Amino acid sequence: MTIQQRKDHLVMVGKFLGQFKDSGIVKDASIPNNDEFFLRFEEEIDRAIHYNGWFTRENVLFAVEEWSKALTEENLESWTSPYNFTRDNVKTVGIVMAGNIPMVGFHDFISVLLSGHRVLVKQSSNDQRLLPVIADYLKSLDSGYEEFISFTEGRMLNFDAVIATGSNNTSRYFEYYFAKKPSIIRKNRNSVAILTGKETNEQLQALGMDIFRYFGLGCRNVSKLYVPHGYNFDQFYKAIEPWSKLLDHAKYANNYDYNKAVYLMSEFKFLDNGFLILRESTDFGSPIATLFYETYRSKEELNTILANKKDDLQCIVSHNFISEEIPYGKTQYPQLWDYADKVDTLDFLQKL
Template sequence: MTIEERKEKFVSLGKFLGQFTAEGIFEKENIPHNDQFFARMKDTIEAAVHHNGWFTRENVLFSLDQWSRALTSENLDQWLKPYGLSEVQPKTVGLIMAGNIPLVGFHDFLSVLISGHKVLVKQSSNDKLLLPVIADYLIALAPEWKEKIQFLSDSSEGASKMKDYDAVIATGSNNTARYFEYYFAGKPSIIRKNRSSVAVLTGEESAEELAALGEDIFRYYGLGCRNVSKLYVPENYDFDAFFKAMYSWNPIINQAKYANNYDYNKAVYLMSQFKLLENGFLILKEDKSFGSPIATLFYETYSDKEELKKELEARKENIQCVVSQELFENEVDFGKTQQPNLWDYADNVDTLQFLTKKI
């Protein structure tokens, strides 16, 4: 297929996914292969919810909705324009995916296929149901992709069972990254590690901006690298407006797994005599670290914005997103961390440049 044909297929996928939205599931007309795949995807969504307790129906539909909005002709054209995809020599690219949020590895899958390569996928056991349906839908749109998409079986164990590949993109923790770096030392690779996102507040945010920040904190229960896990606030910051803005998210405590984490972390912090702020469903703990536990948000105070900028620049290898309002270059608006563009790369590593220039 030409690059234009590949783009066309992913636009069709976007329209298919547009039937499964945060507002609900609505079957539409003139969607290719809907008779074969609409009911199957609907059933798979329910299966994914039962398979992983963190994958609520709302969050799975939110993920599908965001991908539907991303896969438009305009977005694909803007994303792909800088790259010479017509000159790519097809290779086999192995993907080792995380499973912390629904379809977290789809951008890598999309990048490999749309650049003309073959993809060899090792999914996380936590998120193994949705992507195969999407892959089968793409194959129905373009049977040529049947020879380009391969999933490793559940019995295969990560990198040790991956064979006959030319390059790899692997996502994991800082600990697994060391293993990946050793195992894939002889291959072109992108190895992703733990990252966190932060928000910088000035005390001048509107109620609407703070309410939008709740989306950045609580979406996917804070399990994604794009979730805000730490706040930077001015000295003597009054958290009353912040807690008031977060109140609409209070039903989150009714989710048993989230509530268990909230109760556990609160008990540990209290026994350790840490000073806490909390509102019944979110704990605020002053801490210099980035990656806060579930139901906990770290915070740190600052007195000088320029000094804070220097500090965050020095620690940028640990940061995925900075949420702020006209303070930082490449900042993300309040409420937008879980709505990345196709060109917003994980770890700020240009995946398409790697796939077109490095292998």
Template sequence: MTIDDHKSHLISLGKFLNQFEVDESVKNENLPANDTLFSELDEKIDRAIHHNGWFNRENIIFSLKQWSEALTENNLKLWLDKYDLSNSGGKTVGIVMAGNIPLVGFHDFISVLVTGHKVLVKLSSSDKLLLPVIAKYLMQLDSRYEERILFTEEKLENFEAVIATGSNNTARYFEYYFKKRPNIIRKNRNSVAVITGDETQEELSRLGEDIFRYYGLGCRNVSKLYVPENYDFDSFFKAIYDWNPLINQDKYANNYDYNKAVYLMSEFKLLDNGFLMLKEDESFGSPIATLFYEQYSSKEELSQQLESNSEKIQCVVKNKPEHADVLFGNTQKPKLWDYADDIDTIQFLSKL
């Protein structure tokens, strides 16, 4: 299968994923392999919501839409044309996927395929319904994928390289278990946002997307703010207030109540708007319904702090991004070439 074959199939897949909507999905009768799999994926979306209490239809559809927008001819060309993949392929690559947000391991999945390898997937129990239907769609487009895509619920075996994502604790297990094979092991990372105090309400409102999408469970979600000394949070709270319905979601509300009780018993100073707590803290990984913040006195001091903690940070979000920074509202809209942990997955796979 050539790289052009893969591109063509992924473009069709992007169109397939674009059919699904929050209210009522509309079937595109002109798409190949769509007759049975359209209904199957629509059903699995609803089943996934009951399977994982953190998933809802809006967030699953958001994920599918982002992938449909990514899988275009132009994006695939920009992503892949800079690599020499002429001698790539022929290996079996295991992927241990996380399940914190819908389809979080999909980029690794397609990266293995486009580099000519077979993929052996161990799905998270929290997100095991969606990807098999998507894989089935690729198999309907081209039967050669049937030998190149395998799923397992057992311990990974008979593979030559691995990509594994988990917590810092599970990463230590992965590093030991997979140490004899080429690997990418991903640990906990969090994203931060830098506020200058000059942002408009509209700009701060976009930041709410980075904080609350997927209930803040993704590594690209902002879990900490850097603010100028003596920053007034009133404008920030007003700008994000449209997200207040989150408190009606039971799991989110339970986390909010629990963490608030812990903080109050510990007599921590909090800022609270009824669905989000702000706590001054040097850590990066804030609990659900909590956002840490830290004050800075100068841009130079802040740049040094971000640099010294770069291995803990997935994204730095700014209203006026510089270099690899991400614009407010865009953390959950990564490009195909925005690699997790800044590890070039295609480069790694092409050298196996």
């Protein structure tokens, strides 16, 4: 199987996924093997939602639709063109997946397949419904995937390299357990946004997507704001008011109530608009329904802080403030070449 064939297969996967949108699920009769897989995938979406209380229909279909948009011939060509995957030294690459947001391990999955290696997947129990259907769909397109895709629920065995994603605590276990294998080990990272006080209402509304999509559970979700000394949060709170709908979700509402009670009992100072708590802190990883903030007095001071904390940061959202910034509202729309932790996965796989 050539890399061009693998890219063509992923383009077809993108078209298959494109049938499932939050605006409506519509079957496309022109997609190969659709009679076998359309209803099955739709049922697994329902099962994923019922199994994981954080996986709402809106969020699951948002993730699926964004992947359908990413898997185009143009995107795949742009992503893979700098690499050479024509060698014959096929390896088995184990992937230990996280389960914080829907399909969070899919990028690693397609990276291994595109590189021509075999993939051994250990899914998180929180997100184990959708990927097996996509794997079977690929096998229906080409039976050669039968020997290139496998799943395990127990201990991973017989692999040559590993990509593992987890918390700072689990990463220490990964580093010990996989010490003798080539590896990418991902730890906790968070995303921040920089405000200057000159933002438009549209920019602040867009920032709401960066904060609240997936309830803030992703590493690309903004969990902290940097604001100028003396910043007035009134405009920010007004702009994000449409996200008050999150209180209709019981798990989010319970977290909001719990964290607010803890802060009150601990006599912490905080701001509150009825669905999002703002608390000043030097930490990055804020709890659900809470957003940390920290003040700065100059651009130079903040640039120094961010440079010292670069290994803790996934995305920095701002407007004409720093290099490599992400515009407001765009953290949840990464390109295929926007690597987690800025570690080039395809380069790692190419060198195995």
